[in-house]
Amino acid sequence: MAGRTIRWRGAAIAAALLAASAPAVAAPSPAAAATIKRIESSPAFAKAVAAIDAGHDKWVRDIITLTEIPAPPFKEMARAEAYRDMFVARGLTDVEIDAIGNVTGLRKGGGEGLIVVSAHLDTVFPEGTPVKVRREGDRLYAPGVGDDSTGLATQLAFIDAMNAAGIRTKADILFVGTVGEEGLGDLRGVRHLFTKGKYQGRAKAFFSIDGGGMDSLTVGGAGSKRYRVTFKGPGGHSFGAFGLVNPMTAMSQAVVDLYKIVVPANPKTTFSASRTGGGTSVNSIPNEVWMEFDMRSVSAEELAKVEKSFLAILEQAAATENAARSTRDGRITVEPVLVGDRPAGITPREADIVEFATAAYAAEGITLKYSSSSTDSNVPISLGVPAVTISRVASGSRNHSLDEWIGIEKADNVKLKRIGLATILATAGM
Numbered sequence: 001m002a003g004r005t006i007r008w009r010g011a012a013i014a015a016a017l018l019a020a021s022a023p024a025v026a027a028p029s030p031a032a033a034a035t036i037k038r039i040e041s042s043p044a045f046a047k048a049v050a051a052i053d054a055g056h057d058k059w060v061r062d063i064i065t066l067t068e069i070p071a072p073p074f075k076e077m078a079r080a081e082a083y084r085d086m087f088v089a090r091g092l093t094d095v096e097i098d099a100i101g102n103v104t105g106l107r108k109g110g111g112e113g114l115i116v117v118s119a120h121l122d123t124v125f126p127e128g129t130p131v132k133v134r135r136e137g138d139r140l141y142a143p144g145v146g147d148d149s150t151g152l153a154t155q156l157a158f159i160d161a162m163n164a165a166g167i168r169t170k171a172d173i174l175f176v177g178t179v180g181e182e183g184l185g186d187l188r189g190v191r192h193l194f195t196k197g198k199y200q201g202r203a204k205a206f207f208s209i210d211g212g213g214m215d216s217l218t219v220g221g222a223g224s225k226r227y228r229v230t231f232k233g234p235g236g237h238s239f240g241a242f243g244l245v246n247p248m249t250a251m252s253q254a255v256v257d258l259y260k261i262v263v264p265a266n267p268k269t270t271f272s273a274s275r276t277g278g279g280t281s282v283n284s285i286p287n288e289v290w291m292e293f294d295m296r297s298v299s300a301e302e303l304a305k306v307e308k309s310f311l312a313i314l315e316q317a318a319a320t321e322n323a324a325r326s327t328r329d330g331r332i333t334v335e336p337v338l339v340g341d342r343p344a345g346i347t348p349r350e351a352d353i354v355e356f357a358t359a360a361y362a363a364e365g366i367t368l369k370y371s372s373s374s375t376d377s378n379v380p381i382s383l384g385v386p387a388v389t390i391s392r393v394a395s396g397s398r399n400h401s402l403d404e405w406i407g408i409e410k411a412d413n414v415k416l417k418r419i420g421l422a423t424i425l426a427t428a429g430m
């Protein structure tokens with residue numbers, strides 16, 4: 001009986017937690033549903049979808065071609081040059097590789113503003129990683145085959161479809177292959193596009209084609225702060241100088257205290273002590289140790305809170321060690337260096353771009369789930385530009401691993417592109 005009660009209560013608590021953290025799901029607004037219906041029932045859209053259907057094998061070939069051009073972090077140039085040529089071949093204008101390395105190309109519409117559609121060029125894999133694609137039935141395997149080669153190829157399929165149907169959007173569309181989306185790239189490509197390049201301040205909406213699956217839309221940008229922290233002290237002989245302050249003690253204390261911070265489950269907020277090193281020898285009090293930390297939240301406010309607590313903990317840990325042992329030969333100091341800074345934020349449910357996506361999925365009978373992640377959309381979202389990250393492929397898994405794969409079955413991938421294209425066209429105006 002007792003066990004049953006506890007189990008029931010456990011289940012109730014789990015359900016409550018799930019409800020608290022589950023993304024809100026809602027029907028599209030009648031206006032958005034009507035816009036999507038109007039677009040999808042137009043002859044031009046039917047032509048575009050026919051081109052997507054007929055272009056399925058080409059899409060697969062583009063994925064393979066792009067995947068097999070290595071694009072390690074900070075070394076995206078070879079893939080950028082190939083992608084630039086693919087933009088040129090599709091008749092985009094003003095095609096160039098900008099100062100930071102992004103590939104940009106315009107598809108002129110009626111000039112009623114500018115929307116940006118993009119996918120990222122870089123992978124997480126270092127130089128020398130084998131990138132030959134292996135096909136087994138309806139699956140492609142290779143490091144980076146999904147993330148984000150498929151996003152790049154899906155973007156090309158959208159351009160081909162619009163061209164085949166002769167669609168002229170009200171807004172101009174800037175298509176982009178960005179650099180530096182992954183890891184220490186720190187979103188430098190999209191950051192440049194929005195804060196420095198010639199298109200800065202012009203975009204009224206932004207799409208990133210990144211991530212996979214048939215029923216989710218990324219509307220939140222999980223922000224992150226990453227620090228490399230160095231603790232220093234006088235060092236000394238482990239036996240002869242015993243009693244002197246030790247930076248290792250301070251760093252350990254900081255880790256223990258960090259893990260006492262209570263963060264909210266919703267908005268999801270996290271922290272991690274991730275990588276460490278230092279010391280002189282086994283028989284020395286170290287004069288220097290270091291550690292890397294990662295903090296994330298979908299809320300800018302919660303991220304700022306956990307960062308503030310973290311920085312206070314570092315100072316306190318050094319002070320505690322200086323008070324606990326002798327500072328005769330020197331004191332413990334701590335130097336936090338910010339090595340990653342991705343802004344957080346969320347595109348509101350009522351924004352047109354989210355409404356149109358919701359309506360385009362609803363038109364296929366799919367109830368959309370909203371999620372948060374760290375993608376190129378973080379930057380426009382943080383600047384108040386409505387942005388979402390849409391799915392590049394119907395199925396796949398093992399991103400960022402050597403056995404990454406995607407599913408290239410036709411029906412679902414054509415459907416997904418139909419949804420993505422309808423959302424883009426509704427946002428650009430058609």
Ligand SMILES: [Zn+2]
Pocket residue numbers: 120147148181210211
């Ligand atoms: Zn990605």
